[in-house]
Amino acid sequence: MTVRPARALRSSRAKVGLSTASVYPEGTPVAFELAAKLGYDGVEVMVWTDPVSQDPYALLRLSQHYQVPILAIHAPCLIITQRVWTTDPWTKLQKAQFAAELLGAQTVVVHPPFRWQRDYARGFREGVQRLADETDIRFAVENMFPLRVRGREVSAYQPSWDVSADEPYRDYTLDLSHTAVSKSDAVAMLDAMGDRLTHLHIADGTGLPKDEHLVPGRGTEPCADVLERLAIGGFDGHVVVEINTRRALDRAEREADLAEALAYCRLHLVAPHPSAP
Numbered sequence: 001m002t003v004r005p006a007r008a009l010r011s012s013r014a015k016v017g018l019s020t021a022s023v024y025p026e027g028t029p030v031a032f033e034l035a036a037k038l039g040y041d042g043v044e045v046m047v048w049t050d051p052v053s054q055d056p057y058a059l060l061r062l063s064q065h066y067q068v069p070i071l072a073i074h075a076p077c078l079i080i081t082q083r084v085w086t087t088d089p090w091t092k093l094q095k096a097q098f099a100a101e102l103l104g105a106q107t108v109v110v111h112p113p114f115r116w117q118r119d120y121a122r123g124f125r126e127g128v129q130r131l132a133d134e135t136d137i138r139f140a141v142e143n144m145f146p147l148r149v150r151g152r153e154v155s156a157y158q159p160s161w162d163v164s165a166d167e168p169y170r171d172y173t174l175d176l177s178h179t180a181v182s183k184s185d186a187v188a189m190l191d192a193m194g195d196r197l198t199h200l201h202i203a204d205g206t207g208l209p210k211d212e213h214l215v216p217g218r219g220t221e222p223c224a225d226v227l228e229r230l231a232i233g234g235f236d237g238h239v240v241v242e243i244n245t246r247r248a249l250d251r252a253e254r255e256a257d258l259a260e261a262l263a264y265c266r267l268h269l270v271a272p273h274p275s276a277p
Contacts, residue, residue, distance in 0.1 A: 015041035042069035077111035121158035142173035145182035180205025227268035
């Protein structure tokens with residue numbers, strides 16, 4: 001019997017980070033603690049109602065204490081964070097840029113404007129471009145999803161929840177829980193973003209009309225396929241675990257979910273070595 005040699009593989013250069021949103025309802029410091037314990041490469045800070053998340057100097061102390069790098073800052077773009085830092089959306093992005101530069105993060109994640117933010121929406125593309133021209137920080141615009149009201153789809157975003165559909169932005173964030181809600185073809189969206197994709201929110205979903213953020217592998221999204229395609233393409237951006245653990249019974253169950261998500265990413269962020277037969 002002839003035994004074939006094992007196929008040589010190479011690991012992706014992508015760093016796997018943990019979103020601080022993944023430990024909710026526990027606070028931002030817990031995300032740093034668990035990222036260090038479980039072996040994540042860093043964290044993405046979701047700036048929201050947690051006061052620690054809003055304080056760049058507190059975040060710097062956490063990063064230094066746990067020796068966990070901060071890979072990205074998620075600007076406060078959610079409805080519940082409309083008053084965080086300021087009510088002015090451009091000032092929010094400027095503050096996010098300052099935090100990223102102070103903390104050594106490479107990326108600011110930003111959502112497209114809400115429809116009622118008319119002035120902001122009117123100049124959003126050009127404004128994001130100007131900010132990006134002034135810094136090495138990448139402003140990665142994230143795909144969102146429509147709302148479903150009485151069988152109809154309604155977009156809360158301007159110009160669209162599908163940020164890959166129009167004139168391209170310089171940098172994108174692809175969120176796989178959001179593709180599940182919007183019933184988008186995640187691989188097609190990945191291809192549309194192309195080499196402008198610099199940031200991935202890895203999570204899963206089942207197509208329900210709500211943002212599930214399941215542990216990857218527990219839903220129906222092509223999480224493994226997306227990760228493997230990134231590895232094959234030499235993706236060197238960030239893969240950030242952004243899952244919902246709020247129903248975890250205790251810290252041990254939350255930790256187990258985060259460990260499973262990290263292992264899933266490590267498993268699938270591999271590609272055949274170019275020199276392999």
